Amino acid sequence: IISSASQPSQELSEAPPAMEGKEEDVRLGANRYSERQPIGTAAQGGGADEKDYKEPPPAPLFEAEELTSWSFYRAGIAEFLATFLFLYISVLTVMGVVGNPSGSKCGTVGIQGIAWSFGGMIFVLVYCTAGISGGHINPAVTFGLFLARKLSLTRAVFYMVMQCLGAICGAGVVKGFQTTLYQGNGGGANSVAPGYTKGDGLGAEIVGTFVLVYTVFSATDAKRSARDSHVPVSTYVHTVHRWPAAATVFGFVND
Known part of the structure; x- marks a missing residue:
């Protein structure tokens, strides 16, 4: 496996059809930063001019x-x-x-x-x-x-x-x-089902409300539109082209 994976084939060196048109996003996104920075968080580093997203300013307390x-x-x-x-x-x-x-x-x-x-x-x-x-x-x-x-x-x-x-x-x-x-x-x-206490019901409501608000925050996060946040695309391309052995072992591509 190691010997065959160490010699990248034509399939490893070429991106699959689903990756067509993504090379520019990858080049401007993950590849514009050094490898030492984690993929998906590099958009937060550097100066403000390097960010490819805009965080809205805090709303005033009273307007x-x-x-x-x-x-x-x-x-x-x-x-x-x-x-x-x-x-x-x-x-x-x-x-x-x-x-x-x-x-x-x-x-x-x-x-x-x-x-x-x-x-x-x-x-x-x-x-x-x-x-x-x-x-x-x-x-x-x-x-x-x-x-x-x-x-x-x-x-x-x-x-x-x-x-x-x-x-x-x-x-x-x-x-x-x-x-x-x-x-x-x-x-x-709603009422608490038999076998549960009001504290159990309160805990369930707290967890459910947290998941709801967390989903809203995640869906409205400005960083979701950043190129560098597309982790699956960046991870696939980096793995296939730079570490073919790992790509084979973890199942990204077939040996």
Whole structure:
């Protein structure tokens, strides 16, 4: 294996078809830095002029000019409508499942339908409102972005107020349509399952909220657009062309 891998064949020296058009990105990205710097983090080193991404400046704590801007109130309305629709669809779906009198699995959308209603609504609403308000739809997301100085205190408070109002209105509409079903099932609110304590439930909520906010931060990170952040492309090319033996052993290419 070592003798054959030490003599790179034509397949090793040539990039696969999927790599066509990527050589320029690699040359300007990973190959522009010394090998001693880790791939994927080299974009953070050097002077500010060497970075191929732009980190937005911290948002001011209080920005009075926002209060006179129509885009500020339009963003709040978008958060209100998004949270309203999210609570309306998701709570109504839960009511339809837990309130099924027959108990038949085919009579409702089931547990998977509830999961799809939550996930599908978040996907649609974030896509629709991301360009208007950022698509927070959750006070936890707004508060986390505020702590990271991604938005001002003025906008954060306004967002959270509109989100809570939207959630109240969404649940209120469901209660108005299905009063008996809503009251009989406690509004579809979560409860701690038997065998678990309230502390267990609190811990699960903390972990789940952390994953949500962490995903939002990762998706909105300015470094994701940097050439040097494309680790799989850089790693493949560097491995094949500079360390063919390692590429063969680890399965990047066939011997």
